[in-house]
Amino acid sequence: MSAAQPLLRTRALRHFWPDGGHALALEDLAAARGESLFLHGPSGSGKSTLLGLLAGVLAPSSGDVLILETSFSSMSAAARDRFRANHLGYIFQQFNLLPFLTPIENVLLGCAWSAERKKRAGGTHVRMAAEAQRLLSSLGLGAHVWSRTKTGELSVGQQQRVAAARALIGGPALLLADEPTSALDASSRDAFLKLLLEECAIYGTGVVFVSHDLALARHFDRTVALASAPVES
């Protein structure tokens, strides 16, 4: 896999909020396969909006997002859903795990709707479960935790590892992370990031990590400042 292969590109991306008061204009962004990008911006600089645009959840007012040379604007909603399931992993700020499932089941949700990711995670249920266990263990969640606790009873740090494993299982091409470490203290945050990026490297997964905390930037290949704050339209 060569680093020159493009993973993500944006072209003249602009987003207007429905209230009409604000607009977000972005400088063009590019990332190669397997590259990890730290996207830095202060609160209110439109980070979550940008992630929504990159995930194809929000439709830009103008401009386009291309992932693996595929343009979101050229796809139907259903095709975007399929594409997202196959190629994107997303770690939420709130983790958004289903509390009534076991940690393993939560991780397996990550590849439940993508045949490609299922295949990459092992194909059979047994192998996928083994892969989920491996991921949890590598991210620092021991078998004694995931084997007997419901997800809803886990601590914040443990839930975050489950959420990361869910985003990573089946090796998506791109991992989008929305301030997933904001609830952690500095030392566990660094340890977690290290493990996360190691796993990404194994899969060759590119990372776009959004945070206001510049101290994290050193873990990533490249840092991009979210230059364009919301402007009056």
Add this chain to the structure above:
Amino acid sequence: MRLLSLTLKSMRQRKAGVALTVFTVALSVFLLLGVERVRTDARLGFASTVSGTDLLVGARSGPVTLLLYSIFHVGEATNNITWKSYQDIRAMPEVAWTVPLSLGDSHRGFRVTGTNSDFFVHYHYGRGNALAFASGQPFSDLYDAVIGSEVAHQLRYKVGDRIVLSHGLGGANLATHADKPFRVSGVLAPTGTPVDASIAVSLEAIEAIHVDWHSGIRLPGMEASAEQARHMDLTPKAITATLVGLHSRLSAFAVQSAINDYPEEPLLAVLPGVALGELWHLVGTAESALRVVSAMVLLVGMSGMLTALLGMLGERRREMAVLRAVGASTRTVFALLVMESTLLTAAGMIAGVVLLDATTAVAHNYLLATAGLVIDQNPAPGEWLLLVVVLALGSLAGCIPGWIAYRRSLADGLQVRL
């Protein structure tokens, strides 16, 4: 992950809400089917006040009139059938059995029917139920009487009690047949038919209490004691009406017209079902009222059910958002929501039907005794259709949040802090 197991696990998480929703649906179904069953069974019960009887024969009048006085004990017969005519009908080759009915006496407001013991064999009601004895047995002695359940209940009679019949059908100061008292030999179980409010004695007994009567008054100087009457000729001269059973239903119309054309006296044979149907038309407003109630129950029950389902599914908004965010398609989310509402509705329906069956089983005797209403445990004919409508509405209820989720769940999942 299988959608079904995901739904079940999610539901296990929301036990209280799920139980409440299922309960609401169950109550709606219970009410809906309950009203429907009462309505159908009220009509069926009426329509089968007399069943298994192929023809009802009396003196010529109108079908409804004949039905009213002979079966429902309303009004009086204008004329009688002679014993000879009755014997002729009996002798017809198509006729399998006959049950004579001789009316005209009463006891404290309850009508007395003179008949024979075939009455207890051939008089059927409802879905072919024969009369059953709550206690005692059919009349065996000349002065034995069998009383209906309501008579026993209201007058607190039991087997062995002595009763005195009155001449005529009501009003004050009736002449009594005090010289020939009867003994209660049996009490019938409730039937929900006019039999409950009547007293059955043998035809010979009717004859015996009238041996010394003529034209409605007791002949002075010709009194015959109860004991003397036993030794007199007690063959009736006339009866009021007769139930006729045929070997084959196919011959009903032929026998009917043969009886209607009987040359020796003007007779009328009617098909009980047809006459009952005509009569029901007259009193059918009650059914229309129930139909209106049924429609209102449907409306309220369904609204309650939909409210409960929508509330339940609203709780899954966050879950749907999460699933959308990890790649579930809108179709999957839609399917999950519809599956849940269908499951909840189906569970509620089963619970409702079980509840209804249990209630009818428990309340059956009470309703029969107090309201004369026979509520059948068998499903009413329209019930399946109703259940299908309920299930369809329940599934449809899942489409509403499904549609909302379709429009917003993805954005919810990524951005809204639910």
